[in-house]
């Protein structure tokens with residue numbers, strides 16, 4: 001089956017492309033390389049033993065996307081901006097990149113008659129007051145422009161399904177971490193803000209220490225709880241989601257493990273894996289952080305038989321291997 005992956009040169013995209021190639025699919029990647037890395041696709045080709053086609057283009061560029069859709073059966077739409085903090089400073093960038101980009105993609109798909117799409121959404125669509133664990137029906141309340149673009153992207157797909165008979169899936173990612181077991185592909189970002197990359201930077205000496213954002217939450221050790229999922233499990237989840245496209249309509253699934261870990265547990269896990277203590281300091285709460293965010297993963301398991309298999313140690317070991325074997329990321 002010919003598949004188009006937008007954002008396929010990024011962190012999640014490269015792991016997805018690897019999983020799709022290994023499963024025997026023909027893959028074309030559309031990426032403008034603003035955040036992605038062409039080298040990631042070279043390494044994916046080494047690992048898979050064959051290549052994805054690559055088209056360098058912006059997803060909002062309708063004529064280029066129309067060309068890229070030639071022969072395509074379905075689209076995984078991952079392209080977009082994803083830094084919550086940046087979205088608070090530059091909301092319009094998120095409206096342009098995420099909503100404008102998606103509108104361009106949908107326009108191109110409609111023009112050529114491709115009507116199946118799997119969308120990279122986020123647990124950020126849930127409101128702070130939603131009950132834990134988060135089921136797909138939990139209250140919405142996007143707390144920043146990034147989250148708003150994910151919630152609205154889902155709504156666009158609901159309308160495409162309702163009005164145009166499309167089959168669409170929105171995957172609400174929880175906290176993806178880790179890297180392919182080979183250590184050849186991983187998360188490559190100059191100034192990461194997420195917990196695990198920051199902890200690893202503190203371990204390698206790229207930053208003097210990581211700050212723990214709040215130790216006075218109403219949680220067992222006072223630090224926030226999150227549902228971390230191995231990037232390779234997340235990639236596999238995208239393959240499991242293919243079956244949902246057999247049913248018309250818009251289908252929403254949480255992609256998490258249902259097992260939360262605290263910031264302290266993640267730091268301890270990284271120390272274990274690296275064999276030395278993580279330099280950290282106690283910081284203030286980060287504005288907008290929910291004390292707990294954990295998925296109820298049952299709908300995905302019940303409908304499609306998907307369960308995440310890899311535990312925290314595997315996530316952190318693979319992430320550590322990636323950073324130690326590629327100290328300059330894809331730069332060498």
Ligand code: UDP
Pocket residue numbers: 175193194195196198210211212213214224225226263286289293
């Ligand atoms: N966190 C932290 N220090 C950091 C980065 C993150 O203590 O340098 C905490 C953050 O407050 C949250 C958890 O780690 O409780 C996960 O944050 P991340 O930004 O990775 O993901 P989020 O759940 O916010 O999307």
